[in-house]
Amino acid sequence: MLVGYARTSTLDQKAGLEGQEQELRAAGCDRLFIEQVSSVDMVARERLAEALSFVREDDTLVVTKLDRLARSVAHLLEILDTLTDRGAALRILNMGIDTSTPTGKLMLTVLGGVAEFEREIMLERQREGIAKAKAAGKYKGRKATARAKAEEVLKLHREGVGGTEIAKRLEIGRASVYRILNSETAEKA
Template sequence: MLVGYARTSTLDQKAGLEGQERDLLGAGCERLFIEQVSSVDVAAREELAEALTFIRAGDTLVVTKLDRLARSVAHLLEVLDTLTGKGAALRILNMGVDTSTPTGKLMLTVLGGVAEFEREIMLERQREGIAKAKAAGKYKGRRATARAKAGDIVKLHREGVGGTEIAKRLGIGRASVYRILDEVKKEEDAA
């Protein structure tokens, strides 16, 4: 059975998701797993986990592009190991790679390495650009959104609202809520 997996990073990429779905159905996929989540947030990629659980011996997981599946060579090899352990294969449509063959496995590993190398080079250039901008006094970094809402965080906490709900209401991370509450508690204890 051909099992398709499609992913986009944001809800704004509806056309990209529709294109992937069209290509996967065109390739003959009988079952599709589709999600809109960042590749970095592996824990949130529930559909990928479900697809890997669903796959049986003789099946092939099909994706349109490598970057829709894995965030790094290590993650790619982990997915590939899971598939191989189940007696399944991986096919990447835009590369013409099929891991049911030894050549396909080799090509996938090499192409994954090149993709990761390109990403590292891009991140290095980004870091250099930020350092240059900081040296020139032009880079301020990301605005500290949670710190700007410290008063609201403390107020809601004193009203008995829990950390998760505070984060949700204010549009910030739970860790930021707890960090600010901890800092406020330390200041109060020191006073």
């Protein structure tokens, strides 16, 4: 059985998720596991765990791209071990790799290492660029969205609205609400 796994990092990548789903169906996947969660956050990828639990001997887990599956070479090898222990294989459509063959396993490991190296170089360049921009006084960071709503947070709190409800109404994080409330309390002390 071909088992498909699709993932995007954010909810606003709907087209990317739909494209992956179409590719997986076109590849003949009988069952799909789909989720929208970042690969780098420490958030558990529940649908990936379900897919890995679902595969049986002679099944193949199919993904459209390597970066949709693993966050690092170590993570990739962990997934491969899980699949191998179950007697299953991995197929990556855009690379034409199928780990049911020794050559496929070798190619995947090599390409996974290159992909991880590439990502590390990109992150390093990004950090360097930010440092240069900060030194030149051009880097401001992202706009503080919660701080801009501080007055509204305080007003709702004075009206007796709880932190969780304030966060929902203003569409900001609960932690931001409490940070604003705590800084207000500290300023008064």
